Amino acid sequence: MNKINSSVADTIHLPVKEILDAIWSSSEDAIIAKDLNGLVIAWNDAAESIYGYKASEMLGRSVAVLFPKDRIYELKNLLSLARMGKKVYHAESIMLRKDGIKFDASITTTPILDSDTTVVGSLTISRDITERKRLEDVRKSNVELEQFAYVVSHDLKAPLRGIFSIAEWIVKDNREKLDEKSKRHLALLETRLIRMQNLIDGILEYSRVGRIHEEPRLVDLNKLVPQLVDTLAPPKHIKVKVQNKLPSFSVEKTRIQQVFQNLLSNAINYMDKKEGLIEIGCEEDHNFWKFYIKDNGPGIEQKHFEKIFQIFQTLAPKDVHESTGIGLTLVKKIIELYGGTVWIESEVKKGSTFFFTIPKPRKEKQ
Secondary structure, three states: OOOHHHHHHHHOOOOOOOOOOOOOOHHEEEEEEOOOEEEEHHHHHHHHHHHHHOOHHHHOOEEHHHHOOHHHHHHHHHHHHHHHOOEEEEEEEEEOOOOOEEEEEEEEEEEEEEOOOOOOEEEEEEEEEEHEEEEEEHHHHHHHHHHHHHHHHHHHHHHHHHHHHHHHHHHHOOOOOOOHHEEEEEEHHHHHHHHHHHHHHHHHHHHHHHOOOOOOOEEEHHHHHHHHHHHHOOOOEEEEOOOOOOOOEEEEEEHHHHHHHHHHHHHHOOOOOOOEEEEEEEEEEOOEEEEEEEOOOOOOOOOOOHHHOOOOOOOOOOOOOHHHHHHHHHHHHHHOOOOEEEEEEEOOOOEEEEEEEEOOOOHHHO
């Protein structure tokens, strides 16, 4: 290492000591030098920031205070390897701050040699990886949850179809024999089965986002959005207007279609005005497109703004508005998958506006 440092120093005409001092003081990783017994002989500023101890508190003190009691064996192993002249790269462990809080850390240890290449101590570089581990755990949990949702939903579809078929047969074969109450009960059963089918389809679709990909292609929203409106066929008292020209960009067509379809369906299904109006528009920024879907429907109280994006959450009774509670959650997942954000602005009795952004590709930004 000294040879490498000397070579670099000769090239840029700086003393090795100044280079090492700069690394020591500017590093965001904790750098701790210790003797063969684990007593601290050097402690940089980042070590103070990460562990909470000042250098004056740690110099001459054992690094054992940085290890939880049930992890002391790891320190013994590190010291033993250092004495044998062996290095340890990016070992993951649990470390302990001065305030008693434990955190995930990545540790690299290398032996310190004197001029006779005798091991006289070791240098440890440690990094707080708590956030990285948290994100890994969240990612793993999401994958497991999506796989579970897919398997459960897939396995439920067959028996559900069987129950629905039996209900249809009962009505068909016994139409003359059933009284009105029985007919109402069977009709209610069919309605509930359809709701369950829609719920299962929604869960399956939610589990596919981010797991199943299609080839991105150029999509012209000026063509796609009117096609979706025609497919949704809003009642005559609801007008849907596209306020300005919409962009064309490369995207997974199915996903962007799901975003607009769910937001438009939401606006149509909850419309409570005799003259309903839904406006679709886009504002262009240097880095992204900001889309909006605005309606003059019932509006939503601010306290529900976050709840509506949570899975299975609906504000209206299911017997009034048929909903799986998955649509807006699906929208949020898709938009965030593309690196955008989605939010709502609303006023009760006056209507709601759903906004979402989609970042532009790099070449589009220039």
